[in-house]
Amino acid sequence: MSLFRRHSFSHGVHPPAHKDGTAQMPIRRLPFPPQLILPLGQHIGAPAKALVSKGQEVVRGQPIASAAGAVSVPLHAPATGQVLRIESVPTSRGTREPAIILNVYEASTQEVLWQQPRHLDGMSRDALLQAIQDTGLVGLGGAAFPSHIKLRIPDDKRVDTLVINGCECEPYLTCDHRIMLECPDDLIRGIQLAMQASGTRQAIIGIEDNKMDAVNLLAEHLKDIPHISVQAVETKYPQGSEKMLIKSLLDREVPAGGIPADIGVVVNNVGTMAALGQLLPRGEGLIERVITVTGPGIERQGNYRVPLGTPIGFILEQAGYEGGANEFILGGPMMGPAVSSLDTPITKGTSGLLVLNEPQVRKESRPRWACIKCGHCVSACPMHLNPAWLGQLAAAGEYARMSESANLEHCFECGCCSYVCPSNIPLVQYFRIAKAINREQAA
Amino acid sequence: MSIELRTTPHLHAPDNVIIIMRNVVFALLPICAWSVWQFGISALALILTTLASCLITERLFNPRNTLGDWSAAITGLLLALTLPPAFPLWMAAVAGFVAMALGKLLFGGLGMNVFNPALVGRAFVQAAFPVAITTWTPALFEGRFREFIPTSFTLPFTIPPAVAEWNSRVAIDGFTGATPLGLHKFEGVSTPVLDLFLGNAAGSAGETSALIILLGGLYLAARKFLDWRIPLFVLLGAGLTAALFHALDPQQYPSAPFMLFSGGLMLGAWFMATDMVGSPVTPWGVVVYGLLIGVLTIIIRLFGGLSEGVMYAILLGNAATPLIEQFTQPRVFGEKRS
Numbered sequence: 001m002s003l004f005r006r007h008s009f010s011h012g013v014h015p016p017a018h019k020d021g022t023a024q025m026p027i028r029r030l031p032f033p034p035q036l037i038l039p040l041g042q043h044i045g046a047p048a049k050a051l052v053s054k055g056q057e058v059v060r061g062q063p064i065a066s067a068a069g070a071v072s073v074p075l076h077a078p079a080t081g082q083v084l085r086i087e088s089v090p091t092s093r094g095t096r097e098p099a100i101i102l103n104v105y106e107a108s109t110q111e112v113l114w115q116q117p118r119h120l121d122g123m124s125r126d127a128l129l130q131a132i133q134d135t136g137l138v139g140l141g142g143a144a145f146p147s148h149i150k151l152r153i154p155d156d157k158r159v160d161t162l163v164i165n166g167c168e169c170e171p172y173l174t175c176d177h178r179i180m181l182e183c184p185d186d187l188i189r190g191i192q193l194a195m196q197a198s199g200t201r202q203a204i205i206g207i208e209d210n211k212m213d214a215v216n217l218l219a220e221h222l223k224d225i226p227h228i229s230v231q232a233v234e235t236k237y238p239q240g241s242e243k244m245l246i247k248s249l250l251d252r253e254v255p256a257g258g259i260p261a262d263i264g265v266v267v268n269n270v271g272t273m274a275a276l277g278q279l280l281p282r283g284e285g286l287i288e289r290v291i292t293v294t295g296p297g298i299e300r301q302g303n304y305r306v307p308l309g310t311p312i313g314f315i316l317e318q319a320g321y322e323g324g325a326n327e328f329i330l331g332g333p334m335m336g337p338a339v340s341s342l343d344t345p346i347t348k349g350t351s352g353l354l355v356l357n358e359p360q361v362r363k364e365s366r367p368r369w370a371c372i373k374c375g376h377c378v379s380a381c382p383m384h385l386n387p388a389w390l391g392q393l394a395a396a397g398e399y400a401r402m403s404e405s406a407n408l409e410h411c412f413e414c415g416c417c418s419y420v421c422p423s424n425i426p427l428v429q430y431f432r433i434a435k436a437i438n439r440e441q442a443a
Numbered sequence: 444m445s446i447e448l449r450t451t452p453h454l455h456a457p458d459n460v461i462i463i464m465r466n467v468v469f470a471l472l473p474i475c476a477w478s479v480w481q482f483g484i485s486a487l488a489l490i491l492t493t494l495a496s497c498l499i500t501e502r503l504f505n506p507r508n509t510l511g512d513w514s515a516a517i518t519g520l521l522l523a524l525t526l527p528p529a530f531p532l533w534m535a536a537v538a539g540f541v542a543m544a545l546g547k548l549l550f551g552g553l554g555m556n557v558f559n560p561a562l563v564g565r566a567f568v569q570a571a572f573p574v575a576i577t578t579w580t581p582a583l584f585e586g587r588f589r590e591f592i593p594t595s596f597t598l599p600f601t602i603p604p605a606v607a608e609w610n611s612r613v614a615i616d617g618f619t620g621a622t623p624l625g626l627h628k629f630e631g632v633s634t635p636v637l638d639l640f641l642g643n644a645a646g647s648a649g650e651t652s653a654l655i656i657l658l659g660g661l662y663l664a665a666r667k668f669l670d671w672r673i674p675l676f677v678l679l680g681a682g683l684t685a686a687l688f689h690a691l692d693p694q695q696y697p698s699a700p701f702m703l704f705s706g707g708l709m710l711g712a713w714f715m716a717t718d719m720v721g722s723p724v725t726p727w728g729v730v731v732y733g734l735l736i737g738v739l740t741i742i743i744r745l746f747g748g749l750s751e752g753v754m755y756a757i758l759l760g761n762a763a764t765p766l767i768e769q770f771t772q773p774r775v776f777g778e779k780r781s
Binding site for chain 2: 013015016171243247253254255256257258324326327328329333334335336337338339340341342354356361364365366369370371372373374375376377378379382383384385386388389406407410413415418419420421422423424426428429432
């Protein structure tokens with residue numbers, strides 16, 4: 001690896017960071033809401049199966065739904081209270097899904113009453129993976145992929161490096177930044193456990209160079225710890241995409257259509273590792289997470305630790321926001337979906353609540369022009385696709401050809417092409433629709 | 444309270460089509476100003492005529508009101524800059540109409556055209572009015588701000604007044620009406636490269652000063668409103684081809700610097716080959732496209748019947764763009780080179 005190689009990947013974009021409002025704010029707690037809404041499908045894979053029934057009382061930390069198969073995780077009660085009902089609710093995916101509605105007991109101390117502390121030293125990899133599944137942990141960066149699956153290395157693959165994703169390349173979000181600054185010990189313990197579970201010999205934490213305080217702090221903590229290092233990478237979107245981060249840190253390219261394990265790497269996000277380091281030794285379940293509440297529409301921006309299932313309407317009341325026409329985004333502005341209901345709950349994969357107020361929304365709602373083939377999208381696509389051509393094919397309805405000859409499948413919907421498009425063409429949306437139609441055709 | 448629901452990404456880069464087009468117009472204005480300084484009110488009248496012709500045609504024949512995207516203005520200005528400064532104004536109006544109607548609107552308007560509209564307009568009048576388009580006048584003649592060059596007000600279906608006599612009357616030392624390329628090709632006379640670079644020469648209204656064109660082009664490149672690789676490879680292709688022939692026979696073939704700074708090459712490389720709509724978007728595509736235009740320009744100049752070649756080279760480049768793109772699709776991240 002050359003001394004002069006910049007730790008980065010080619011292409012990508014540089015949206016304004018908008019992180020000043022929250023990066024310096026320590027993580028705080030919000031009060032418990034009167035009611036929690038807990039969708040059973042808070043992760044990729046089969047939704048969990050409810051273990052409780054209407055009217056049942058539960059204590060904080062108790063499992064209330066069990067994993068429904070290998071690619072699934074259980075769900076634990078984020079508060080002591082009573083199951084009000086099980087019904088379908090709107091979620092951030094835009095669909096309605098079954099959820100446990102929990103009435104929170106106001107008088108309760110809300111201590112975690114369900115624990116199963118364990119000795120993890122010398123535990124076999126399989127037992128460790130089982131313990132990880134039992135915590136209900138999923139990727140907290142946004143993808144919500146069950147952690148035990150991610151750390152289970154297929155028998156035919158050899159994996160040497162665990163990459164820890166501390167990039168947080170989405171504008172506005174700072175929760176991972178705060179976790180790195182405030183919970184370095186949990187993070188390092190989590191990384192060690194993940195190395196044990198995945199059988200990897202080294203770990204590298206990649207952090208964008210706009211968070212040098214986190215880089216330096218972790219470097220200090222890792223001084224005497226072998227096999228774990230921290231590395232600053234260029235601040236650029238989508239640096240936090242796992243394929244891009246692996247390229248930046250290790251100069252390895254995940255084969256098109258492949259997974260990181262194909263080139264000996266497994267990737268996890270810092271928030272996930274910190275949660276693992278905190279939950280696993282105590283044998284607790286994932287019942288809360290840190291989210292960044294921010295945006296021009298929010299009065300008291302900051303990073304908050306909230307119970308899973310907290311409706312965004314309650315968070316808005318607590319943090320204060322301007323009324324009027326607003327856009328509520330779960331996650332960052334580049335990939336986070338906008339939601340239509342204030343009853344939508346925070347789930348395991350929600351990294352932030354971004355509120356764009358009316359002036360901001362109006363500023364971003366611009367007229368659309370024809371494609372002038374400026375090529376900006378081609379220069380921005382981190383997967384080196386040709387979004388201009390894909391867009392033309394989409395406009396012509398040639399969805400099959402988009403897959404067959406224009407590599408549609410390799411698009412991971414980062415939105416760089418739409419971000420730079422001077423004609424304001426919703427390219428990512430076109431691609432999403434094309435993929436959905438192709439999936440339907442195939443089924 | 445109303446809740447907005449938009450798709451990702453929720454942020455967008457600040458540049459848009461209007462800003463890009465407007466900046467191209469800004470970059471063209473100094474070239475226009477230099478043209479008026481050199482050729483006087485005739486050049487000004489020419490610029491205003493093509494501009495008006497293009498804008499009116501766009502307004503009349505495009506059902507949507509698209510004047511606001513500034514693209515018709517670019518075509519109008521560019522077209523004037525490629526024409527002889529004393530080109531009869533009625534012919535210039537025809538060129539503007541053809542540029543917009545046949546060069547752009549026939550294909551469906553902004554973004555849909557295959558060829559650079561200004562060059563379509565120019566190619567048409569090159570075929571229709573071969574004498575007028577090769578009638579040159581000297582630059583910087585005295586009285587250029589008081590009198591029109593006689594050909595400007597030629598009426599349709601009349602024979603343009605001869606300018607040879609007028610040329611000899613107004614010509615100042617060191618200047619004749621012929622362009623440097625014409626002088627070299629047909630009379631074997633070379634113009635000093637520095638004069639070409641600064642713009643002390645006869646030629647089309649906007650092609651004479653390589654310096655001003657370069658400054659405008661670099662401004663657009665710096666703001667990413669044009670792809671700098673295209674002019675780079677056009678000039679590289681032209682320079683290398685010219686140098687090759689010059690090395691073979693220095694007497695017959697002019698040097699590379701002369702070729703680079705004479706005629707419409709600089710204007711074509713920076714402002715017409717880079718027309719986003721007609722040029723490739725793929726990284727290797729722009730290299731192939733640029734080199735193709737550069738090489739063709741020199742071949743046509745040296746072996747064609749005309750002294751100029753960049754117009755046909757760019758039109759051929761535009762025509763080849765879909766094919767070039769087909770063979771230069773980028774290698775997908777993670778895909779092995781085959």
